[in-house]
Amino acid sequence: MHRPKARRRPPGSRRPTPTLALALGGVLGAGLAVPATAPVAVADDGLDESTHSRYELRAEAGEVTADVTTTIRNTTPPAGSYLYYYDSYGIAVPAGATDVQATSAGAALAVELRATDDPSTALAVASFPALHYGSSRTVEWSFVVPGEPVRSPDATRVGPGYATFAVQAAGDPGEVSVEVELPADMTFDATSDAFAAEPGGRTTTYRATRGTGDQGIWAVVSARDPGQADERTVEVDGDTLTVQGFPGDERWLRFASRQLRQGLPALEELVGQPWPGGLKTIREDVSPQATGYAWFDTGADEIVVPEDLDAALLFHELSHAWYNPDEIGGRWLYEGLAEVVARRVAADVDARSGPPRETPDRGADVALPLTAWSEGEDSAQVESYAYAASYTAVRRLLRxxxxxxxxxxxxxxxxxxxxxEPPGDTSHHRGRTQWQRFLDLVEVRGGVTGGAKVYRQWVVDGEQRAELGARRSARAAYVALDEADGGWQPPRGLRGAMTGWEFADAKDVRAALGDAPGLAGQVQAAAREAGLPDPPRSEPRTRTPARRRSTRTWRAPCRGP
Incomplete structure (x- = not known):
């Protein structure tokens, strides 16, 4: 909301009298100043704005240059004895921006830089003569973004082969645009999908012409030349992995190499399965600074993580070699498993990590049953909730x-x-682990009580809660039957119905069995009394299919850096 300054018109006067007062446009809202005894008149939206911004990454110079052109028009009419005007306007710039200048009509304007709550952002405010109702002014800005060292509070980065910085264009719908020009060999990521690439030979321009919010365009962008990196090779249990860091970031290279040597063996032990491969490179990148997440890219056989020295984040991505959509059904489950495993391993090897996600509010407006959470979620608030809720649910199931x-x-x-089925036996009823199969494994193999309670609170919707109720009755009947039949397994058809949560079918199978389970138990008891071995129960076996690595490409956006 932009508020012009108000001045009361002197009695009998038809012309406004200029007054020095601060009124900020752009990203700043101006205050309203009136005489204490005068009635207050407030303008709801008294300023038209259009902004066109251009950012150019000059890789050789190690800096970004920016040019921003803004045109404002005062649309607040006089009201009663008051006139409204603007005499300054501000735009957001990176906190470390240098050589910040503003001109209007060929004349230089005074510019003041002001700090904000965000250590990465400052406000550049230009002052000019009062802009009255119906008048327009164009302000041309220029500044240089040099970037900050890795792991500094200011997230702006401009270094050899990498950069991340904020771009903005405040204005009315249809009156904003942002251009980012990069060397053609650099990749591009942004917090908004509004940018379209326009190749131009040695450079590529990424242009956005639609707003990312009510106030115009605001985004964080990143650029990366993967060819400019320092790297090391790490040998772990016969596998060779390459670690790539920013040029000169020796500290991150040492950190990542050490965590791979310690963490991979610990992951294998906790997961209970050998390393499945499918990874060649762990890459330090600025893209997670812009996108808000790290990822495991199965198409490129690489993990991309930010500059943070966060072992749990690295272990989380490594865990996706096991826990991914090919093996685990449900985003909440493979993300929750990856985070719980990562946290446990980080604690086991005493590795440095960021704080875990806190338990979210299940009653929040953005809350949802975790089975409804899927890839491609647009809401950052839902993403934040679901990551935290997934971690909470899996942690409580296994704690x-x-x-x-x-x-x-x-x-x-x-x-x-x-x-x-017996542990390790996949001859029958093998399948991708969905939420139902995982609950059974937790309670049957893990001996956990109360898993269904966790599911009711965090995981399932109303219809699925009804399935949990049917399961409770079916489980009780199955356990009674299994106890009655002695050391034999219940029939395969019943085991299959229980595995698939086909509880009506399970009931039919139990009815068809009649007294057979009890009689089977009596036969075994009689054999033992006679000193004979338990009678074997013959059941056809099928060959266990070999596991093959999927060729489907999957890029997993994970918890934010």
Missing amino acids: DLDDEAVAEVLAAAYAGESAY
Whole structure:
């Protein structure tokens, strides 16, 4: 909201009398100043704005130059004895911006830089003679963005082969545009999908012409030349991985290499399955600074993480070699598993990590049952909630288990086992682990009580809660039958119905069995009394299919840096 200054018109006068007062446009809202005894008149939207911004990355100079042109028009009419005017206007600039200048009609304007709550952003405010109703003014800005060192509070970066910085253009709908010009060999990421690429030979221009919010365009962009990197090779259990860091960031290279050597073996032990491969490179990049997340890209066989020295984040991405959409059904489940595993491993190897996500408010407006969370979610608030809720749900499901018990559950989940088959047996009823199969594994293999309660609070919707109720009755009947039949397994058809949560079918199978389970138990008891071995129960076996690595490309956006 932009508020012009107000001045009361002197009695009998038809012309406004200029007054020195501050009124900020752009990203700043101006205050309203009136005589204490005068009635207050407030303008709702008294300023038309159009802004066109251009940012150019000069890689050789290690800086970004920016040119911003803004035209404002005062549309607040006089009201009663008051006139409204603007005499200054501000735009957002990176906090470390240098050589900030503003001109209007060929004349230089006084510019003041003001700090904000964001250590990466400052406000550049230009002053000019009063802009009265119906009048327009064009202000041309220029500044240089030199960037800050890695891991400094100011997130702006401009270095050899990489850059991340904020871009903006405040204005009315249809009256804003932002251009970012980069060397053609650099990749581009942004917090908005409003940018379209326009190749131009040695450079590429990324242009946005639609607003990202009510006030125009605001985005964080990043650029990266993967060819400019320092790298190391790391040998872990016979695998060779390449670690690529920013030129000169030796500290990150040492950190990442050390965590790979410590963390990968610890991950294998906790997951209960050997390293499945599918990874060649771990790359330090500025893109997570812009996108808000790190990722595991199976198409490029690489993990992309920010500059932070955060072992849990690195282990989270490594965990996606096991926990990904090919092996685990449901975004909440593979993200929650990856985070819980990462946190446990980071604690086991005593590695430096950022703080874990706090338990979110289940009653928040953005809250949703986790089974409804999917890839491609547009809302940052929903993403933040769902990541935290997924971690909370999986952590509560597994928190009472030691590492050995966790490994048994997690290995079975990765292998696609049924909780109703012997551990390690995938001859029957093997499948991708969805939320239903995982709950069975947690409660049957892990011996956890109260898993369904966690599901009701965090995971399922109303219809799925009804499935949990049917499961409770079916589970009680199945356990009673399994106890009655002695050391034999219940019939495969019943095990399959329970695995698939086909509880009506399970009821039919139990009815068809009649007294057979009890009689089977009696036969075994009689054999033992006679000193004979338990009678074997013959059941056809099928060959366990070999596991193959999927060729489907998956880029996993994970928790924010």
